[in-house]
Amino acid sequence: MDSMTRIERSLSQALALTRDSEGPPTLVTAMRYSVFPGGARIRPRLCLAVARACAEDAPELSAAGAAAIELLHCASLVHDDLPCFDDAATRRGRPSVHKAFGERIAVLTGDALIALAFQALARAAEAAPKRLVDLVGIIARSIGAPAGIIAGQAWECESQVDLCAYQQAKTGALFAAATAAGAAAAGDDSARWYLLGERIGEAYQIADDIRDVVSSEHELGKPTGQDEALGRPNAVHRLGIGDAVARLEGLVQSALEVVPRCPGAADLKAHILGEASRLLPRELARPAA
């Protein structure tokens, strides 16, 4: 089964835990709406690529880890779009959750997706309970304080911002969790997989900055020019477009260099290069090296 099919199936299995018929219908509908149809599922695909590279022997657990990371990513999008943050009207080409279901349901949808991520993880861990300790720790740290995606969002509320801590937390943390969780689910030492995720996260952040400046709203499915409008740091404003693209290419290269020794290192590097070639708007992309 290909990665995308495994991820969508694992997400569906997680959402099935909400047992539509019993829960409050608007919340349950909004949870599904936040997760399906998805974006590129870039974090969970990275998680599965690492699990495969580590010769995964508990595929249900790695799929649940990948789904948990995607659920947490979706939760963060729902809360980031709230009126008190970005007040975004659209997401993935449709009304954002608070526009479609109201602000109260949007707050609760984010909360419930966080809970669901851990519920799905626990459910898949019966066969390998020892790995759950590592997985829950990796994933909970990657969203919380001091350095997870929620902390990253909270840096936007500070007048004095540590830019490096902000970007590492806001974007890097969940990519690092994707590589570490993929390894942990496969029984590998998760500690040696963080650096790879951090570098890929940094590359993704720069690509996101570039798209915010260069892409059209239609292409992106959400408003562009948001960093400028909201006063957020953007690498293109700092470096110019040419240097930002060069920096992105350098980061992809340095990610390839820190792939740990593992049975499937070659395939994993091919995955990273393939992903990198999709990161840039078409008019800026060069063929992958």
Add this chain to the structure above:
Amino acid sequence: MDSMTRIERSLSQALALTRDSEGPPTLVTAMRYSVFPGGARIRPRLCLAVARACAEDAPELSAAGAAAIELLHCASLVHDDLPCFDDAATRRGRPSVHKAFGERIAVLTGDALIALAFQALARAAEAAPKRLVDLVGIIARSIGAPAGIIAGQAWECESQVDLCAYQQAKTGALFAAATAAGAAAAGDDSARWYLLGERIGEAYQIADDIRDVVSSEHELGKPTGQDEALGRPNAVHRLGIGDAVARLEGLVQSALEVVPRCPGAADLKAHILGEASRLLPRELARPAA
């Protein structure tokens, strides 16, 4: 060490994971503010009372389970107080989190406390990893959809409300998690401990309804008369004060009857009776039977 000391220590250990000096300072401050000083810590004390009754052999794990439940309770209070929900200006006799730190930090504080609950659990589970599977499942289910406290809050957004599902989810779920998690942390069969928590939760809900009608704002540390103001169901409005108090006493009695066989059943029953005597405003309380 008494329960209250264990709980405060375990909560402090959990909060220490946010490593104040590294994270965004307002978020980290608001997280502490939401948790300390606390209320009666009624749920974590119930969790520890059950663990003790089951002859706990992993005290760090039961303390972490108790702390996780309290962190999730605090998270729900922060989000319930938000402008889009109760818009409460005070909590525990002080400004609510959104009044003290702003709405954005209040959203993130609730989110980060949920993450912290699972992080603290995982950290304490090294010694007994198999129990973590059960614990994470119990606790995640008790907050999410279809029947956890977040789902309970979401019933308030529905025009057609299943009153029983609403109250069981909004209040009962976390009490049931407290008894089940106490048992799971001690290696007992958690399934047989849910009913006790549900009955205690129901008793607590009625006591809360009574206090909302009878107590003063000063005594309660938060606004009273909120159920009427916000159109929420309240047992006193439905039954009258006399029958509501009788129903509460009946529920406490029926809770005592469903305490599962365990080494410390007598002490646990004494704990439940002691708690029950504190549930009512002083002028309504009768000596415990």
